[in-house]
Amino acid sequence: SAVISQKPSRDICQRGTSLTIQCQVDSQVTMMFWYRQQPGQSLTLIATANQGSEATYESGFVIDKFPISRPNLTFSTLTVSNMSPEDSSIYLCSARAQGATGELFFGEGSRLTVL
């Protein structure tokens, strides 16, 4: 399994500001993903973080709002830009280990509250 660390674990942000969430995995992984979990809801995939290239975004999510970086195999960042109260959610980093056949592991999440 992979151990995934995220920071910050939680933050309170002002409307219009941006926040970057960092995700560090303890081993090299093939794929990294970012999910959003709105209060009491299920997990929705935002994008796949590709090493050294632009992320692949799901329908309804765009790079200008959620820029993502992945400079190496073990680290990725997600920025939530120009935040509004509707962006208040838990943002989860996840990863699939090298050689794994499907297993996806999650970080503890970053709980953002936008005032």
Add this chain to the structure above:
Amino acid sequence: GENVEQHPSTLSVQEGDSAVIKCTYSDSASNYFPWYKQELGKGPQLIIDIRSNVGEKKDQRIAVTLNKTAKHFSLHITETQPEDSAVYFCAASMVGNYGGSQGNLIFGKGTKLSVKP
């Protein structure tokens, strides 16, 4: 694309009883079905998974069954304990035979399980 339906949304059982959570999926190409447990304030934790080449898998008090024809799979927890209380998510995706993964995990809406002592 894939769509995963999960029932019930809430489930309350007495300690020691069994709990069953059911999911259906729409894409017949899906072949990997994990279950996650999410405790309050934590990220989802993989507890068991099943692939389409088997019909059932057990791990101590937890079992998962898969019916490919009907496109549904279920999580069974026996002898429930208060620490089983959490939100459980099912998911589905298509995994490549060589060990890679083409499909993203599509999650159900979750089941909040409460085990009363």
